[in-house]
Amino acid sequence: MTKKRHHGHHHGLGIDIGGSGIKGAPVDLDKGKFADERLRIPTPQPSTPEAVAGVVAQILDHFEWDGPFGCTFPAVVQHGVTQTAANVDPSWIGCDAQGLLRAKTGRKALVVNDADAAGIAEVEFGAAKGHRGAVLVSTLGTGIGSALVLGGHLFPNTELGHLEIDGYDAEKRAADSAREREDLSWEEWGGRLTRYYQHVENLLWPDLIVVGGGVSKKFSRWQPYVQTRTPMVPAQLLNDAGIIGAALLAHQEH
Incomplete structure (x- = not known):
């Protein structure tokens, strides 16, 4: 082919x-x-x-x-x-x-x-299809990956999982691996994600947040505990x- x-x-x-x-x-x-x-x-x-x-x-x-x-x-x-x-x-x-x-x-x-590639796919074909505003695609796994897409165009290599929040590298406290390592309840983890996403939205003011990574399959279990002003949806294309x-x-x- x-x-x-x-x-x-x-x-x-x-x-x-x-x-x-x-x-x-x-x-x-x-x-x-x-x-x-x-x-x-x-x-x-x-x-x-x-x-x-x-x-x-x-x-x-x-x-x-x-x-x-x-x-x-x-x-x-x-x-x-x-x-x-x-x-x-x-x-x-x-x-x-x-x-x-x-x-x-x-x-x-x-x-x-890898996060940038996943991000552009979600905007073109997945959860953010047809969205022409500022979209933050965030992957929660071992770390926190990020992709920022504006009007269908990628701003590469954002590395927003490494923002320093409360004296920590953000992903050390808020990634899915931190939830597993510290045996956090969905509610406890949701509190950490709230801290992370509110910080990010105060810097970037995105119009939509798409969350990927394996834990996006359980979106309904933890998302109610995450407080953001930005609409948040689960990724669709997954792996x-x-x-x-x-x-x-x-x-x-x-």
């Missing part, structure tokens, strides 16, 4: 690089859905740039994909360079990830922060969001 109109639909391909698995799929960019079954390959250990690039090439070959593709990565990504490395080998820091993937695969690559967003951004870029 190549980047082409296919029975009236246009396609992209997205790959989601994580600490434990690397997942990829072709995406129907008219519908915002996978166009084929997702392939998952365990992340090589150690997860060096060379080793990971080899798996990315494997996924592209599996789908016989020779067009541009998008890759999410758990890091700040500036102009294709990975500036940080969360849950992957530290040798990614300062790596020209985009250049490496292009050289290793022979295809045009776009590398994007597919990164792949869909990466495919979309790469398609737009090229």
